[in-house]
Amino acid sequence: MTCIEQFTREIRQRGYRMTPQRLAVLQILHQGGHFSPGEVYEQARHAVPGVTEATVYRTLEFLEERQMVVSARARDGRLLYELAGHTHHHLLCRACGRMVQIDHALIDEVLRQLEATSGFRLDATHLTFSGLCPECQRKEDKP
Amino acid sequence: MTCIEQFTREIRQRGYRMTPQRLAVLQILHQGGHFSPGEVYEQARHAVPGVTEATVYRTLEFLEERQMVVSARARDGRLLYELAGHTHHHLLCRACGRMVQIDHALIDEVLRQLEATSGFRLDATHLTFSGLCPECQRKEDKP
DNA sequence: ATAATTGCAAATACTTTGCAGTACG
DNA sequence: CGTACTGCAAAGTATTTGCAATTAT
Numbered sequence: 001m002t003c004i005e006q007f008t009r010e011i012r013q014r015g016y017r018m019t020p021q022r023l024a025v026l027q028i029l030h031q032g033g034h035f036s037p038g039e040v041y042e043q044a045r046h047a048v049p050g051v052t053e054a055t056v057y058r059t060l061e062f063l064e065e066r067q068m069v070v071s072a073r074a075r076d077g078r079l080l081y082e083l084a085g086h087t088h089h090h091l092l093c094r095a096c097g098r099m100v101q102i103d104h105a106l107i108d109e110v111l112r113q114l115e116a117t118s119g120f121r122l123d124a125t126h127l128t129f130s131g132l133c134p135e136c137q138r139k140e141d142k143p
Numbered sequence: 144m145t146c147i148e149q150f151t152r153e154i155r156q157r158g159y160r161m162t163p164q165r166l167a168v169l170q171i172l173h174q175g176g177h178f179s180p181g182e183v184y185e186q187a188r189h190a191v192p193g194v195t196e197a198t199v200y201r202t203l204e205f206l207e208e209r210q211m212v213v214s215a216r217a218r219d220g221r222l223l224y225e226l227a228g229h230t231h232h233h234l235l236c237r238a239c240g241r242m243v244q245i246d247h248a249l250i251d252e253v254l255r256q257l258e259a260t261s262g263f264r265l266d267a268t269h270l271t272f273s274g275l276c277p278e279c280q281r282k283e284d285k286p
Numbered sequence: 287a288t289a290a291t292t293g294c295a296a297a298t299a300c301t302t303t304g305c306a307g308t309a310c311g
Numbered sequence: 312c313g314t315a316c317t318g319c320a321a322a323g324t325a326t327t328t329g330c331a332a333t334t335a336t
Contacts, residue, residue: 017290017335038325052293057326062291073216077325091263102257110253114245114272120234122274129257131265160310160315181300195318200301220300220325 003030007068014066024048025059026083029069034080072126082126089127095136102129146173150211157209167191168202169226172212177223215269225269232270238279245272 001009007026008018024047028040035043041056060081063069070084075092089107091100111122132140144152150169151161167190171183178186184199203224206212213227218235232250234243254265275283 012336015290019291019335021292050293053325054294054327055292058292073218073220075216077216077220077222079220091257091261091265093263094266100261100263102261106253106256106260110249111272113249114234115274117249118234118243118245119277120236120243120272120274121280122234122272123237124272124274127272129254129263129265129267129270131258131263131267134262137264155311158315162310162316164317193318196300197302197319198317201317 010068011066016062016066020048021051021055022059022063024051025056025063026068029081029083032082034072034074034082036074036078036080038078040081070125072128074128075130087125090129091133092128092130093133093136094130095132095140098133100133153211154209159205159209163191164194164198165202165206167194168199168206169211172224172226175225177215177217177225179217179221179223181221183224213269215271217271218273230268233272234276235271235273236276236279237273238275238283241276243276 004023004026008023011018011022021044024044025040027047028043029035037053037057037060040060041051041053044051044056060069060071064071064081067084069081071079071081074080075094087104087108089102089104091102093099107124107127111124114120115122147166147169151166154161154165164187167187168183170190171186172178180196180200180203183203184194184196187194187199203212203214207214207224210227212224214222214224217223218237230247230251232245232247234245236242250267250270254267257263258265
């Protein structure tokens with residue numbers, strides 16, 4: 001059973017409906033990566049002519065409430081969505097925008113320590129640290 | 144010399160002007176804590192009648208470009224500003240909004256490791272991890 | 287059939303911009 | 312006095328909402 005079929009089954013089991021709009025949004029997110037509502041809309045309008053921004057916003061919200069997608073706020077204010085269930089962390093270069101994945105063993109160890117000392121239960125399935133990548137450091141140091 | 148006098152001097156030395164509007168914004172941020180542009184505006188309008196949102200936005204941007212304030216994007220999308228030069232990290236409870244400071248020795252160690260393995264130079268003067276505080280965990284576990 | 291879901295259109299909130307007048311140094 | 316800066320008003324962008332029509336089950 002494909003990933004999308006599983007989502008369909010899960011949505012129906014919970015008493016909701018699988019619509020072309022929801023399917024399209026799930027397929028878009030299933031490509032992998034992060035998408036803002038605007039980006040999802042841009043793609044969705046090709047798959048489902050006539051779909052509106054309002055529907056995309058409502059669909060993403062719906063899917064997030066049911067834990068099928070997660071969102072994170074980007075530095076520029078955009079809310080980025082991706083399929084849930086996949087813990088990973090990034091480094092983001094603030095100059096060129098390059099993103100690299102980082103080993104999450106390193107992070108997870110610290111998160112566990114933080115949880116132990118604070119009593120908090122942390123979300124942190126998707127952290128982003130911003131900085132300057134090696135290349136942009138060179139450009140900035142010798143302008 | 145007070146902190147505010149130092150800012151005044153620095154601004155003038157760089158060829159800019161210290162205006163009542165800039166002074167008010169600096170004094171507001173000097174209270175400590177984080178403020179969104181809207182919050183800064185609400186306070187500034189009492190200190191400087193007639194000040195506009197546009198001026199507040201421009202002032203915060205101006206001060207950030209000159210490294211006198213730093214901003215961070217909150218989970219809800221608001222851009223929060225504070226005076227620069229003060230490294231610290233928070234845990235934020237996503238249910239009740241409580242914020243607690245955390246020991247940054249723990250974080251800084253990981254940041255150094257990340258920088259070493261990635262070659263990035265990280266900003267990270269102000270990280271926020273979100274999660275559930277102990278109290279809200281109890282409420283959520285037994286509803 | 288019927289309740290969930292969507293499209294439409296308007297409202298809201300936030301942020302940015304051009305320009306003419308003001309005031310800091 | 313000259314230019315940096317501000318106020319005003321308007322535009323731009325992102326997101327949300329009410330409601331009637333549609334559609335998945």
